[in-house]
Amino acid sequence: MNFPEDFLHYVWQFRSFDFNDLQTTRGENLKIINPGLLNKNSGPDFFHAKIEMGNTTWAGNVEIHLKSSDWLKHNHQVNPAYENVILHVVYQHDAEITRMDGTILPVLELKSRISKDLISKYENLFLTLTDFPCIAQIGRVDELIVDSFLSRTLIERFEQKTNAVTETLNELNGNWDETFYRFMARNFGFKINALPFELFAKAVPQHIYARHKNNPHQIEALVFGAAGFLNDHFEEEYPLKLKAEFQFLQKKYNLTPVDVSLWKFMRMRPQNFPTIRLAQFAALIVKANHLFSKIMEIKNVVELRTLFENLPVSDYWKTHYHFKKVASSVNIQIGKTSVDNILLNTVALFLFTYGKHTATQYFISRAIKLLESLPAEQNAITSKYTEAGVKMTNAFASQGILQLKKHYCDEKKCLSCGIGIKILKQA
Incomplete structure (x- = not known):
């Protein structure tokens, strides 16, 4: 018996046992x-079951254990919540159980009714040491089954992400523009510098930029100054002017710069240096302040991309990766992959969250459509599933895969996974 109680839940729920001549x-x-409805909270395992014993029909709950004696181990004999259990389903019957009123609890033993082949299939999934349990079988599962479950995991993923957005939205008293600005800034950090970007965004609220929307130099000064990069000695004209401008703005708005030591440069391509990302972020603010309002109006993915293309980045960064460090030639525009990353992780997320928050299906549908328009992410996780035979044609599928891996495969929840259940059912 090398399986958990969850396996018996699956066996009972889908009647995956020999139920001829049951006694x-x-x-x-x-x-x-x-068989009833699976209960994942406290109380009996299945609610609203219906069975016939002898000549009597019974309606109530079903409790499932590996052994009958587990009823006693779990102290169900003193819990009134289990008094309406009409059948005790066990793998092995090793003890008579009585209810609180003294009546004997009927027991169905499954030990001789579950095929060894089914148990073997489950063990092969659950005990695998590969990258994910069904790596050898998932490629043979019907695409409709896989796509259907990935749709579910994608929605799960975005609903979980929505919680973080809602938390910040509440903190900012329902200010969608400011909330979007903070998440956009974090996205510009692309994981490695997400935290300092987030701290920098908190240091300079978006409404301050609005007062200087016609002065790109002042916006650049606010960005690099608040990020902590202007607390240095410079000789070049561009950083000297930024520093002088920020000293004035810092006093005016009582700004506290981020500790410059938080920014990471090691093991990064120069075009991904935080200084280049900050220059691009400043240019984005210059080009389109109050981005959230604009994004809510744009329906076409091509038009959304244009917001992040041809940014008016200062010419200084064409020959610099960092202040005081000259380079021969620098690509100062955001690459297509990075733009897609922003559209996926910030724009689509906010469309989805806004739709959920306002109970407006229109924005949820726009978020889904945007994901379907973006290419699938290519990383160490998605590549493993692709190699195993899963087809990922867009970001909708790849986001579903990331959720599948983290919350089902890694946690060995094969019996809660539509793909895992299908594999167990296959002959």
Whole structure:
């Protein structure tokens, strides 16, 4: 018996056992009319079941254990919540159980009714040491089954991400523009510098930029100054002017710069240096202040991309990766992959969250459509599933895969996974 109780939940729920000539352990004829609804909270495992014992039809709950004696180990004998259990389903019957009123609890033993082949299939999934349990079988599962479950995991992923957005939105008293600005800034950090970007965005609220929207130099000064990069000695004209401008703005708005030591440069391509990302972020603010309002109006993915293309980045960064460090030639525009990353992780997320928050299906549908328009992400996780035979044609599928890996495969929740259940059912 090398399986958990969850396996028996699956066996009972899908009737994956020999249910011909069923009898209780006390010899009563048994017929399952309805196995009930799986309960994932406290209380009996299945609610609203319906069975026939002898000539009587019973409606109530079903409790499932590996052994009958587990009822006692779990102290169900003193819990009134289990008094309406009409059948105790176990793998091995090793003890008679009585209810609180003294009546004997009917038991169905499954030990001789579950095929060894099914148990073997489950063990092959659950005990695998590969990158994910069904790596050898998933490529043979019907695409409709896979796509259907990935749709579910994608929605799960975005609903979980929505919680973080809602938390910040509440903190900012329902200010969608400011909330979007903070998440956009964090996205510009692309994981490695996400935290300092977030701290920098908190240091300079978006409404301050609006007062200087016609002065790109002042916006650049606010960005690099608040990020902590202007607390140095310079000789070049561009950083000297930024520093002088920020000293004035810092006093005017009482700004506290981020500790410059938080920014990471090691093991990064120069075009991904935080200084280049900050220059691009400043240019984005110059080009389109109050981005959230604009994004809510744009429906076409091509038009959305144009917001992040041809940014008016200062010419200084064409020959610099960092202040005081000259380079021969620098690509100062955001690459297509990075733009897609922003559209996926910030724009689509906010469309989805706004739709959920306002109960407006229109914006949720726009978020889904945007994901379907973006290419699938290519990383160490998605590549493993692609190699195993899963087809990922867009970001909708790849986001679903990331959720599948983290919350189902890594946690060995094969019996809660539509793909895992299908594999177990296959002959």
